[in-house]
Amino acid sequence: MIKSILTSVLLATAAVQASPALTERAVENANNNDAYTLPKSDRNPRARAAEIEVKRKGWQYSEFPMGVAYYPTGTLANKTIAKDEETWFPPIAKKAEATARESPIALEAIKAKGGLNKLEDYIYLYEDQWAESFPEGPIPGIMTNFTDDRTFSMMRLSASPYRLQRVKPTDKLLFPVDDAAAITGLSLKQLQAQGRLFLEDFSEMKELDPTDKFGAGCQGYFYIHPKSGDFLPLAVRPLVKGREDSALVYTPKDSANDWMLAKMLLNQNDGWHTTWAHITQSHSAAEIPYLAAIRTLSENHPVLVMLHRIEKTPWNIRPLLQNGVEAGAAPDSGPAYYAWTSRSGRTWANQVYESGEVANFQSNYYRTFLENRGLINSRFGPALKSFPFYEDVAVITESIREFMTTFINSYYSSDRAVAQDSELQAWQRETDVAKVYDFPESIKSRRTLIDILTHQAYLGGIVHGVMSTNGAIGDTTSLPFAPAGFRQPIPTKKGVKDIMEFMPTAEGAVWQVVTYAAANRYSWKDTNETISYMFEDQAMLSRMTPQTREAAKKFKADMDAFSVEIRARTFDKDGLNRGMPFQWNVMDPNWAPYWSVV
Known part of the structure; x- marks a missing residue:
């Protein structure tokens, strides 16, 4: 055992002495024109191994309060x-x-x-x-x-798809929508059974510590229209801590001010x-x-x-x-206009x-993620x-x-x-x-x-x-x-008179x-x-x-x-671009940075 340890130490020492690329300074400043190689092709495997060991000592894990990961x-x-x-x-x-x-x-x-x-x-x-x-x-x-x-609903299929999911036929519905049939031609349960119902659930946000501004943790239903096939909003339920049992459900049947406020809350x-x-x-x-x-x-x-x-x-x-x-x-500082x-x-x-x-990692591969949420290649609907x-x-x-x-x-x-x-x-x-x-x-x-x-x-x-x-x-x-x-x-009741009071x-x-x-x-x-x-x-x-x-x-x-x-994208004769009343251009490859800038 002692001989084995001694041999390992001697080999490592020899490798360090054999190559200038084994100190922290040399690793940091290493710069040559040799081709990159896999381990089996490296002409100096001992130096390569010692270089990695230097890096392991110079790059270590630390706890960090923001972002959880090391x-x-x-x-x-x-x-x-x-x-x-x-x-x-x-x-x-x-x-x-x-x-x-x-x-x-x-x-x-x-x-x-x-x-x-x-x-x-x-x-x-x-x-x-x-x-x-x-x-x-x-x-x-x-x-x-x-x-x-359609601006409200199609934003979920462009800029913010990450919390959207198709409601499965076996899922428990989060809240009733009495106007569903009048709005869509189908009841909420029929929409669900046909795989036409979608959900965004931010209800956990009602637990966040508030500032002197206001917000809610919302749940929202969207649906695929049974005739047009359009993706449209059905209902929004804003949840406020301590008032969950009396939460209001807003739909397009409500007044323009009430419905607009509900959409903006989501x-x-x-x-x-x-x-x-x-x-x-x-x-x-x-x-x-x-x-x-x-x-x-x-x-x-x-x-x-x-x-x-x-x-x-x-x-x-x-x-x-x-x-x-x-x-x-x-x-005396802070996010003066955030709700939380x-x-x-x-x-x-x-x-x-x-x-x-x-x-x-793997479940967030983009196709896997979208499939798991029923947004592509869905087995139903x-x-x-x-x-x-x-x-x-x-x-x-x-x-x-x-x-x-x-x-x-x-x-x-x-x-x-x-x-x-x-x-x-x-x-x-x-x-x-x-x-x-x-x-x-x-x-x-x-x-x-x-x-x-x-x-x-x-x-x-x-x-x-x-x-x-x-x-x-x-x-x-x-x-x-x-x-x-x-x-x-x-609001605790519907009937917003002046929406600008909230803005x-x-x-x-x-x-x-x-x-x-x-x-x-x-x-x-x-x-x-x-x-x-x-x-x-x-x-x-x-x-x-x-x-x-x-x-x-x-x-x-x-x-x-x-x-x-x-x-080159434009609006069509109906004022739409790919079904949206706006032109989502965020992924223009000659504009979007290739790395996580900030």
Whole structure:
């Protein structure tokens, strides 16, 4: 036993002495033009193993209050985070300077036009404003068609599909809708039996700690119309803690003010979900498999190099948001126009992660996720006539998968070659230590590895893009469509006379734009930070296989073509685009960033 230990120590010492790439400084500064290699092809396996051991010591797991998943610590990790901040902070500061400059101008413009006296006046918030922060305003159609019920329902099939699900015939209905037959031609139970009924449930939000603004945890029913096939809203039930038994159910049969308020309350929930769930749904979910990979794969392993590319500067976001939580918890500061406290947001986002809703790796593969919620390939009920989120996301994700397939197949000639990659097997084992939930139990096939890498790219480039950056400010948090908070308590009876009493003031409206403009990257449109350029790193590609380089060219060409297609979309003779009274353009590959920016 003693001899065995001594032999191991001597071998490790010899490896360290044999290669300059085994100290932390050398690992950090390593830069050569050699081709990336798999472990079996490395000319100096001892040095490679010692390099990984140095990384394991320099990249360790730490608990973190925001986002639940482990956060890196250690000498190498801390240096990397500091360097990332140098890259990441300037655009944040530039955006803050722009909003600080433009917000008082926008506020004065609203006042000069007579203030906000009706919902349509919120156009003043965006019109000819925010030249640097948010020049194009909300996505086309939102401001002009926000009263259209199809705007409300189709947002669930584009900008915010993450809590939508088809109600199964065996599910218990959450609340009755007496007007269902009058609205749809079918009773609620008939809609359910035919697989036409859908649900969004944010009821847990009623438990969040309130500010001096107001909100509710809502449940909403949507349905596929039995004749037109349109996806439409049926009912909204806002729930307030302590008043659950007397909760009102709103439908399109109610007055215009009552129904609009109900829709905006559910929109408020989707906006909150976008704001806080994206922290764990894109950032945490992608970071922790990546951290496990850093600790187990050589810097010369092509898979880790690819992860470095798609996980660009990921470590800065959660500390920034955590600082915001703490600042927002101070007595004289904080989220003045949110209905709930920032500490509640952190707690809620952490609960969403811990529940597995966003942390489970394989069940959140985009097709699997949509199938499990009955949104595609449902075994019961009719298919959705139009599903813009899926239509756009499928094009991009399958293009990513095509690239990853060529990339992986160019390095692994067979599934057996994957199974024999000792570093990949170590990565898989490490995901247990890292608490990556629902990660594949083995990496023994090319298909499994392709799925993993495709999903990692999907989390940063698509989920984040929909829930932050291009999304959010242009759709799920736009005004008057989705206020962050309401100025009046949630009604105990129907008959709202003046809906503007509930709505944000001019100051509150400007605050909402400033808050979400922090994530918007309009200036990156048509730059190399976009999805089209996801794999366009020539320094990286020069050290990879010729097949990978060709696949990167094809991906770029395919994304450029898809961008042209998105930008050519218009409204049809009925004022609709793919069944929507708005043009959802968030996934334009030459606008949406390829990485989780903020």
